[in-house]
Amino acid sequence: MTRLAWIAITLLLLLATVGLDSHLDIREVMRDREWFLTRTGPEGAELQGVRGEVKAITAIIAQDAPDRALVHVRLGLAGPKEAREAWVDCRVSLRDGQNRVWLPLHANAADKMIEMLAPDGVNNRLCGPGLEVAQADRTIVSDQLFLVPVAVTEELTVHVSGFGTRPEALAMKVAPSIRMLP
């Protein structure tokens, strides 16, 4: 009987060690993954004190490359300073029905294209830095450009999360307006 108790105690301590040891790793994974989604339409919702919305989304298709579309997403984030600071950063991605992930284009060419494609000709830059410094009473607008196959433009969801909100994220189902370029 005492022998069994010892074995039980050993197993318990082993489990506790594994739990403590993996605790930090699990937290690190959670800060990177978007597991708990608040699903809305483009009008968005509030996530940990910051309201996110898709202000405009356009898919641009060029005649000479009809299989792919450039998707311009203009995002608005608004909330009190503390809540924005608690987001730390801002990650925007596009997903389709199969949960494939498209990340924003980073090239210099993308910046110029946003200026050309945005309705007002202004590029507000990627969501991320500036989230915590901007004025409290102003909606922070950001512009990002994605390259996706034309076939998925009808099933796109805009995902937005911050380091501080993950594993929670906003998932906004969108229907981009299509623009054909000659």
Added chain:
Amino acid sequence: MSRGAALAAVLAGVVLLGGMMNTKPDYNSTFQPFVTNTNPGEEGMGRLFTARITEAHIASQIEFDHWGEQLRRDSAGVFLIVRLSASGTARSTRLTAIWLGASGRQYSVSSRVELPSSGIEYKWFQPGLFQRAVAVFELPEDEIKGGRLALMAAGDARLDSAVQIPLQTLGPKQDVTRIGP
């Protein structure tokens, strides 16, 4: 248990432990990427990308545009130019290309040939879209025959997938290859 049996048990334990210690795979082989060998000319599938070699040839010199300036590079060996077509699968991905030479040496993409608009190390590969890219290696000519192209998702390749593709055909050797944008 007799003293002899106890001694035998301890000795057996020592031998077993010694055997385990000496045959245990080391860190480098434990954490190396999972390699997928692809037949020449076929499409290689990694965890996050799929890629195919479309053309390869050797050149003595390379000419390219560098911020509006024409640069020409020569080499003590040769340049191996590998053109490929790749796409992301699960997410937008960047790739790293390495030439595994015939002697077993590993050649990274040459940083002497900067190709911001077509170089493989600058490109993002989007899911569902094939994009062309070029990888330029600088190496001795005898490393090419019998060598393979290795492709990995950029960043930490440990325990991730690596695709190895041998060349199907090697185009005729050129004196100067011009790589446009």
Added chain:
Amino acid sequence: MSETVPPSLTRRIWMRIFAATGVIAAVVASYWIKVDNARQPEEPPATAFGQPVDTGRALLTPRALFVLSADPGDPGVEPGTKLLALTARIENITSQTQSVIFASPPMAATGDLELAEPEVILDRDGEVLQQLQPRLPEDVTILWTLPGTWEAQQVEITFFAQIFKLRDNLYGQSNWLGTYPAGSLLATPEISS
């Protein structure tokens, strides 16, 4: 509480002898390490032009040392700046492309003055050397900026080698670790116009 029987006299003597031997051994060993360190000279071995120095990742063969005037066309260069130039051949002796050419760059000292970190130029391109491919030796020029007050005199250049461990002490993975002086070159630079 059971009563403890005190150990016999011989047993106590033996125990003290063992303890004392340990302490004496430790003192002698640490003293010998100090003596041995003092016996070994700190200076790296002398090397000469044309003699290769193993820097761990590469073999570096110094060829010539001279002083030249900086190109006045270079941006950020003050007119009249003098450069100390060491031409050398360098070959990657590892099995991989190396982008870290020197873990610790060669150090040049003249008189009491240590010169700032040099630039390594690939002669073929006239640009900063970024990579070394295995089996492709290259000619390079290592350039130090000399102070305006510098006068022609002997220069000492120290080369460093980086330690490679096939199995490091932490994970047993292969790793490049610290550096140590591997060669020292004493020469008076030629003055070229």
